[in-house]
Amino acid sequence: MPLGFTGARLDRADQIRTDAAAFATAVADPRALCLVLDGIDFVPGECGGLRWEPLGDGDDRAPMLLGLDEAGVPHFVREPAPSQRIDARSRTVMRLLPLLSGEEAALYGGARSLVDWHARHRFCAVCGNPSALFRGGWGRKCDSCGSEHFPRVDPVVIMLAECGDRVLVGRQGGFPPGFFSALAGFVEPGESLEEAVARELFEEAGIRVSDVSYVASQPWPFPSSLMIGARAVTDDPALTLDTTEIEAAMWVDRAEVRAALAGDMGAPFMAPPPLAIARYLLEDWAG
Amino acid sequence: MPLGFTGARLDRADQIRTDAAAFATAVADPRALCLVLDGIDFVPGECGGLRWEPLGDGDDRAPMLLGLDEAGVPHFVREPAPSQRIDARSRTVMRLLPLLSGEEAALYGGARSLVDWHARHRFCAVCGNPSALFRGGWGRKCDSCGSEHFPRVDPVVIMLAECGDRVLVGRQGGFPPGFFSALAGFVEPGESLEEAVARELFEEAGIRVSDVSYVASQPWPFPSSLMIGARAVTDDPALTLDTTEIEAAMWVDRAEVRAALAGDMGAPFMAPPPLAIARYLLEDWAG
Numbered sequence: 001m002p003l004g005f006t007g008a009r010l011d012r013a014d015q016i017r018t019d020a021a022a023f024a025t026a027v028a029d030p031r032a033l034c035l036v037l038d039g040i041d042f043v044p045g046e047c048g049g050l051r052w053e054p055l056g057d058g059d060d061r062a063p064m065l066l067g068l069d070e071a072g073v074p075h076f077v078r079e080p081a082p083s084q085r086i087d088a089r090s091r092t093v094m095r096l097l098p099l100l101s102g103e104e105a106a107l108y109g110g111a112r113s114l115v116d117w118h119a120r121h122r123f124c125a126v127c128g129n130p131s132a133l134f135r136g137g138w139g140r141k142c143d144s145c146g147s148e149h150f151p152r153v154d155p156v157v158i159m160l161a162e163c164g165d166r167v168l169v170g171r172q173g174g175f176p177p178g179f180f181s182a183l184a185g186f187v188e189p190g191e192s193l194e195e196a197v198a199r200e201l202f203e204e205a206g207i208r209v210s211d212v213s214y215v216a217s218q219p220w221p222f223p224s225s226l227m228i229g230a231r232a233v234t235d236d237p238a239l240t241l242d243t244t245e246i247e248a249a250m251w252v253d254r255a256e257v258r259a260a261l262a263g264d265m266g267a268p269f270m271a272p273p274p275l276a277i278a279r280y281l282l283e284d285w286a287g
Numbered sequence: 288m289p290l291g292f293t294g295a296r297l298d299r300a301d302q303i304r305t306d307a308a309a310f311a312t313a314v315a316d317p318r319a320l321c322l323v324l325d326g327i328d329f330v331p332g333e334c335g336g337l338r339w340e341p342l343g344d345g346d347d348r349a350p351m352l353l354g355l356d357e358a359g360v361p362h363f364v365r366e367p368a369p370s371q372r373i374d375a376r377s378r379t380v381m382r383l384l385p386l387l388s389g390e391e392a393a394l395y396g397g398a399r400s401l402v403d404w405h406a407r408h409r410f411c412a413v414c415g416n417p418s419a420l421f422r423g424g425w426g427r428k429c430d431s432c433g434s435e436h437f438p439r440v441d442p443v444v445i446m447l448a449e450c451g452d453r454v455l456v457g458r459q460g461g462f463p464p465g466f467f468s469a470l471a472g473f474v475e476p477g478e479s480l481e482e483a484v485a486r487e488l489f490e491e492a493g494i495r496v497s498d499v500s501y502v503a504s505q506p507w508p509f510p511s512s513l514m515i516g517a518r519a520v521t522d523d524p525a526l527t528l529d530t531t532e533i534e535a536a537m538w539v540d541r542a543e544v545r546a547a548l549a550g551d552m553g554a555p556f557m558a559p560p561p562l563a564i565a566r567y568l569l570e571d572w573a574g
Contacts, residue, residue: 006478006479006482008477008478008482012475012486106477109476110476113476113477114477122415123410123415124410124412125408125409125410125412125436126410128410128411128417149412151475152439152441153441153474153475155442186437186440187440188425188440189396189397189400189401189404189440189506190292190295190397191293191397191506192290192503192504193504195293195295199299203301216479218479221476224476244302
């Protein structure tokens with residue numbers, strides 16, 4: 001079972017992004033397709049799946065190259081219009097994701113992150129003047145000061161702390177009632193993944209861990225995180241919660257995790273949804 | 288042997304960054320220290336090591352909290368002056384790094400990334416108006432549109448492809464003569480670490496890999512990368528180089544890697560320097 005938002009199969013074709021003539025050829029390809037979006041949400045096709053339309057040329061918004069399929073057909077998404085209002089935090093689209101295959105969800109996730117980044121980076125952070133799209137949509141350049149800017153990917157560590165035969169799950173105030181998940185936090189400048197895992201577990205739960213080990217990763221397009229799943233070990237289960245970050249946390253054993261994953265009514269908590277790496281971490285740990 | 292730029296021991300004290308009163312108390316602490324920088328380069332102390340001065344209050348530039356030491360002494364670095372010219376790509380400071388302990392190099396690396404980020408993000412990318420420092424220096428806020436911005440950490444995959452008992456090393460045009468390293472590239476929106484490893488190896492060297500496995504990570508402050516080291520396996524050693532990225536690449540066996548790591552004159556290449564995770568990957572592989 002691949003992780004959520006992984007498995008996109010388009011060739012990103014970086015060599016076309018950086019070659020103006022090759023990019024123009026791709027745009028002019030009569031087979032070229034454009035992903036239909038409503039803001040940054042996808043619009044389901046009539047039979048489910050993503051909706052594509054011929055790229056055509058009746059739109060002022062610049063096409064951005066998502067990649068080529070196995071037949072060489074170029075797939076695009078258009079830059080957001082300046083007037084377009086985008087709420088990057090909205091996750092209403094999550095309800096529609098079951099209409100997509102895993103491959104389509106991955107493709108959509110990357111396109112969503114890209115469109116959202118452009119919508120929030122119309123101006124140059126160095127000098128404040130407007131910037132414009134370049135490299136086939138995979139960057140912006142400032143005509144005023146010459147600075148180049150590239151889409152953000154924000155690494156996040158998400159981890160299960162283990163103590164004996166139990167792992168730590170926690171919940172933020174905004175979670176639906178009963179839901180618990182793995183703790184998580186953004187990696188900061190100046191730290192390794194392993195250091196970020198240790199810092200976050202100490203900050204949020206007051207535990208000191210050792211033996212941090214990598215488990216798996218996934219992109220998370222809300223708006224553009226790279227989730228890096230890990231495990232860590234502690235020998236002291238005493239918790240000191242940072243209640244501004246975590247509303248509650250608890251140690252759970254394998255039987256309890258399995259019950260939660262199975263959706264049992266008697267389980268002590270509700271598990272994260274299928275697309276989330278937190279669920280994968282719990283499944284991986286519970287065996 | 289810890290990886291380069293890891294091992295900083297200050298408590299980053301996020302709870303102080305987000306609490307104006309606690310932050311003011313830390314700034315007013317008579318023990319508070321400020322890291323002395325020349326642009327974004329450190330200035331060695333008289334006996335080596337980083338140079339610190341009392342934080343004081345005779346400087347218009349806002350202090351940014353690096354963290355607390357074990358005695359609770361707050362350590363700061365000041366935001367860059369608007370007039371300050373910073374060349375984030377300059378690595379002349381690399382020559383001075385042997386003057387620092389590993390812990391100091393890690394602390395400096397994080398401070399350098401933070402200062403550099405502020406210098407290049409004085410304006411709001413959403414609306415183009417000036418933004419101002421908040422959260423104790425760990426973010427900027429736009430008074431005009433209310434957007435919040437946080438320091439970038441750019442995840443980079445760096446990997447050894449294995450084929451039988453050999454691994455792939457390559458060199459970019461800008462490398463010093465004879466130097467080869469692991470291939471590397473930025474993770475893009477919409478892909479996992481494992482997918483980024485496979486994509487980069489195909490783009491740069493034309494090889495298809497499977498079995499991507501994580502090895503280690505390090506922060507890299509030029510300007511603010513998170514290097515994620517991995518291995519991957521291929522059964523076809525045929526190379527197709529993207530010569531815009533890679534000038535040359537070759538498969539090397541364990542004896543050749545060991546000779547390069549030992550600095551032997553007869554080695555077929557010169558190995559990456561001690562602080563780089565590429566060297567760690569080669570050491571780890573060569574056993």
